[in-house]
Amino acid sequence: MSTLYALLFYFATIMLVVGLGLRIAKYARTPAPLKIPTMPAPTTRSGVFWRMSREVLVFESLFKSNKWIWVFGYMFHVGLALVLLRHFRYFIEPIWFWVNWVQPFGIYASFALLIGLLGLLVRRIVVERIRYISSPSDYLMLLLLIGIALSGMNMKFLAPTDIVAVKVFFLGLLRLQINELPTSASLLVHLGLVATLMIIFPISKLLHGPGIFFSPTRYQVDNSREKRHLAPWAAELEK
Amino acid sequence: MSYEVNGATIEHDEEGYITTLSDWTKDLADVIAKAEEVDMNSEHWEVVNFLRDYYEEYQIAPAVRVLIKAVKKSMGPEKGNNKYMYELFPYGPAKQACKIAGLPKPTGCV
Amino acid sequence: MAILDMDGEDGPKFIPDPLKIPKLACDSMADSAPYPAYPEHNMKLGFPGELLDNWQEVAIAKIGDLASKNRAFQVYLDACVKCGACTDKCHYFLGSGDPKNMPVARQDLLRSVYRRYYTFAGKYFPWLVGARDLTREVLDEWYSYYHQCSQCRRCSVFCPYGIDTAEISMAAREIMDTVGIGQKYCNEIIGKALEIGNNLGLQEKALRATLEDLEEDIEDETGVSVRIPVDEKGADILLITPSADFFAEPHIDGLIGYAKVFHQAGVSWTVSSYASEAANFGLFIGSYENMRDLALRIRRAAEDLGVKRIVFGECGHAWRVAYSFLNTLAGPFDFLDQNYPIPQHILEFTWDQIERGNLKFDKTKNDHLRLTYHDSCNVARGSRMGDKPGGQFEIPRNVIKAVCNNYFEMDRDTTKESTLCCGGGGGLLTDDLMDIRVKGASPRMTALQQVTQDHGVTHMAAICAICKTQFAKVMPKFGYERDSILSVHQLVSNAILLDGQITDDAPVPELEMANEEGTS
Known part of the structure; x- marks a missing residue:
């Protein structure tokens, strides 16, 4: 079992890193032929930095759009971020001071994360318009995340696993050694789902993560009258 | 897609504009007007004739404003206005009157 | 839901909500489709005349080609x-209730095909991610629903x-053109503009005759000889x-307003018979090449006439391009x-003149109007005016308030960056799409009815040729006169006092300097 999970995590990590790297490289290489920022847009690069920061940190456009989706989406994403930070403690030794600092928030964050996910799932089922646009994968993605959250919370609050052994397992993986992984059901489910998530990340809608940084309507500067913008393939037309 | 006039078949496009402008005759205008539910009287004919003369010279229908000015000159100010034009041609003087006059449809943001 | 207004003048009353979300009416607009272009229309633009035999292959390849040439298309597909944030943001959805008019669903018509042929999940588990084969039915569905998008970009705000x-629907239209399925309205017009210089x-x-006629009208009205020059070499400004x-x-009437402003500002200007069109329909069909060919006419006209500046008239998509x-x-x-913006909007020009105090107005000339302003979608979300973000909202309002006394705003959720399209943009301003045009206009019309109820608004001003034509056509269906839609420069024209102008009413009305604070 330990070997199986070790191989699974090596595979998932490679898929995540390589897959995401290739996708980001593709986005970066693809030219944007025209200036299409959604106006009003910032006229300077630093202005764009602020616009993007507001989008990424507080989901500004979503807030303008729909308060319910914003509430649940924000709870989920902030909860996930804190929980992920908290998980650093299983991969590093000695533990960075700020990971300890995040530690207590991470526990509460798991509830926010779960409530957010359940809220999004309920909306997807109950709201006619959102049900209409949902594919099986949209529900499965939420269920996958809910599964990860529930199995993790089960280990934290109800049936603790040998967390020291888990840490030894992952520290080992980082040094290319395979150590014994506790065989608690929750842990195996949790890790299995996480690995699945890592594998599908670069081939699914989870690409919205890197995607937003390559969204011309958000990252472009409004300066088309001052500065000529020309894609390489469009420059060919001028020859 | 065609009009039947005096035994002849005149082709038109999806919207009823004739495809060969030289096919136009007064009898055809009556047929098109009937299809458009416009009851042609002398004032309709005045507009149609003006459109045809203008087209003859400029290869395009006149601006609505130019048409109205011409109508004002010949029929007087109480008829030379946009409102009266729409009474004559409910779907608009530019489009409906052009169709009856056998002119191509004005295109663009008009 | 209707909102209950407790402070209504005649007691509480229900106000209809312009953004009210309709019940889903699945496929209710499935039969809406514009007339297809004739082979000669398509071929003039460099597209195949009729549907290719191997159209599937070509269309699928074109998706990949566009994804490699346009970052927005690639990223937005992924x-x-x-x-669901966008689902209630499209005016065509709000007006029709057809869920395929929800922005995400409209994108999915193409995204589902992209997934089938270009993604791992779509290739091996199509049912899981809603991927589907490109069939003739899918192509017909594209033709119908990508011609129910006015590319107004309201969804992109949210x-x-x-x-x-808009990026997806432009790409879809380009793919359809590439396989030989074009839209008659757009393609016929682009062909005309490429050949003759304008969409009409x-x-x-005819251009010269029309403009001479207008010069006569202005002189009859004001006693001042105001010129509208054509192809005048060496003029400072080329008006497009x-x-x-x-x-x-x-x-x-807006054009007459531009002429009066140029006259009073004392600048030399001209229109060009070679580039006598601002509206670039290449945008609507997503064709960079056609858009470029049309734009190059403007450059050539500017070079040939030796002008120093280019100013654009009131036209929404034109100003975006x-x-x-x-x-x-x-x-x-x-x-x-280089001392002037290239290009400059006529409203930037007029506002600059007003700020300098070069224009005098008699605002009472517009007192018979109670006005509101419709932000044209492509100006609002696709462009700017002035130096600061949001100038495209402020400058038109500043000009209106400088020439009118009675101005009122519509619901903030339907103005500025949140403005609703008139319903006729993006190549939909054709009679064969009248049903969707009326449905698409209904949210804006409801917002207008609100200010009519609350403030007695009688007229709406706009700065886009499409908006003006569309509203003139659909307003009678919502209880307004055909002429309730006005050009902003028509208001300027009404109020401006030209040097030496004869005024019909004596004594001379009290003049108000335009740069004084307007009312709102």
């Missing part, structure tokens, strides 16, 4: 999480990733305006005077 359905097909002789300004009402793309498509404009 990034959507189906959160998407957490900035996904712009107005030849130089939609050809509708030479033809339709109320557009032409001019402001955001002209430098890209036909630049660099190093031969023009």
Whole structure:
């Protein structure tokens, strides 16, 4: 079992890193032929930095759009971020001071994360318009995340696993050694789902993560009258 | 897609504009007007004739404003206005009157 | 839901909500489709005349080609999480209830095909991610629903990733053109503009006759000889305006307004018979090449006439192409005077003159109007005016308030960056799409009815040829007169006092300097 999970995590990590790297490289290489920022847009690069920061940190456009989706989406994403930070403690030794600092928030964050996910799932089922646009994968993605959250919370609050052994397992993986992984059901489910998530990340809608940084309507500067913008393939037309 | 006039078949496009402008005759205008539910009287004919003369010279229908000015000159100010034009041609003087006059449809943001 | 207004003048009353979300009416607009282009229309634009035998193959390859040439298209196909934030943002959905008019669903018509042929999940588990084969039914569905999008970009304001359905619908139309399925309205017009210089097909002789006629009218009205020059070499300013300004009402009254402003500002200007069109329909069909060919006519006209500046008239999509793309498509404009914006909007020009105190107005000339202003979608979300973000909202309002006393705003959720499209933009301004045009206009019309109820608003001003034509057509269906839509420069024209102008009413009305604070 330990070997199986070790191989699974090596595979998932490679898929995540390589897959995401290739996708980001593709986005970066693809030219944007025209200036299409959604106006009003910032006229300077630093202005764009602020616009993007507001989008990424507080989901500004979503807030303008729909308060319910914003509430649940924000709870989920902030909860996930804190929980992920908290998980650093299983991969590093000695533990960075700020990971300890995040530690207590991470526990509460798991509830926010779960409530957010359940809220999004309920909306997807109950709201006619959102049900209409949902594919099986949209529900499965939420269920996958809910599964990860529930199995993790089960280990934290109800049936603790040998967390020291888990840490030894992952520290080992980082040094290319395979150590014994506790065989608690929750842990195996949790890790299995996480690995699945890592594998599908670069081939699914989870690409919205890197995607937003390559969204011309958000990252472009409004300066088309001052500065000529020309894609390489469009420059060919001028020859 | 065609009009039947005096035994002849005149082709038109999806919207009823004739495809060969030289096919136009007064009898055809009556047929098109009937299809458009416009009851042609002398004032309709005045507009149609003006459109045809203008087209003859400029290869395009006149601006609505130019048409109205011409109508004002010949029929007087109480008829030379946009409102009266729409009474004559409910779907608009530019489009409906052009169709009856056998002119191509004005295109663009008009 | 209707909102209950407790402070209504005649007691509490229900106000209809312009953004009320309809019940889903699945496939209710499935039969809406514009007339297809004739082979000669398509071929003039470099597309196949009729549907290719191997159209599937060509269309699928074109999706890949566009994804490699346009970052927005590639990222937007991948990034959507189906959160639903955009689902109630499209005016065509609000007006029709057809769920395929929800922005995400409209994107999915193409995204589902992209997934089938270009993604792992779609290739091996199509049912899981809603991927589907490109069939004739799918192509017909594209033709129907991608011609129910006015590319107004309202959805892109509200998407957490900035996904712009306009990019998808432009790409879809280009794919359809590439396989030989074009839309008659757009393609016929682009052909005319490439051949004759404008969308109307107005030849130089007719253009000159029309403008001479207008000069006469202005002189009759004001006693001042105001010129509207054509092809005048060495003029300072080349005016590029939609050809509708030479033809339709109320557009032409706006043109008279530009002429009066130029006259009073004392600048030399001209229109060009070679580039007598501002509206670039290449945008609507997503064709960079056609858009570029049309834009290059403007550059050539500016070079041939030796002008120093280019000013654009009131036209929404034209101003997007001019402001955001002209430098890209036909630049660099190093031969023009660099002290002025290239290109400049007529409202930037007029507002600058007002600020300098060069224009005098009698605002009472517009006292018979109670006005509101419709932000045209492509100006609002695709361009800017002035130096600061949001100038495209402020400058038109500043000008209106400088020439009118009675001005009122519509619901803030339907103005500025949140403005609703008129319902006729993006190549939909054709009679064969009248049903969707009326449905698409209904949210804006409801917002207008609100201010009519609350403030007695009688007229609405706009700065886009499409908006003006569309509203003139659909307003009677919502209880307004056909002439309740006005050009902003028509208001300027009404109120401006030209030097030496004869005024019909004595004594001379008290003049108000335009740069005084307007009312709101």
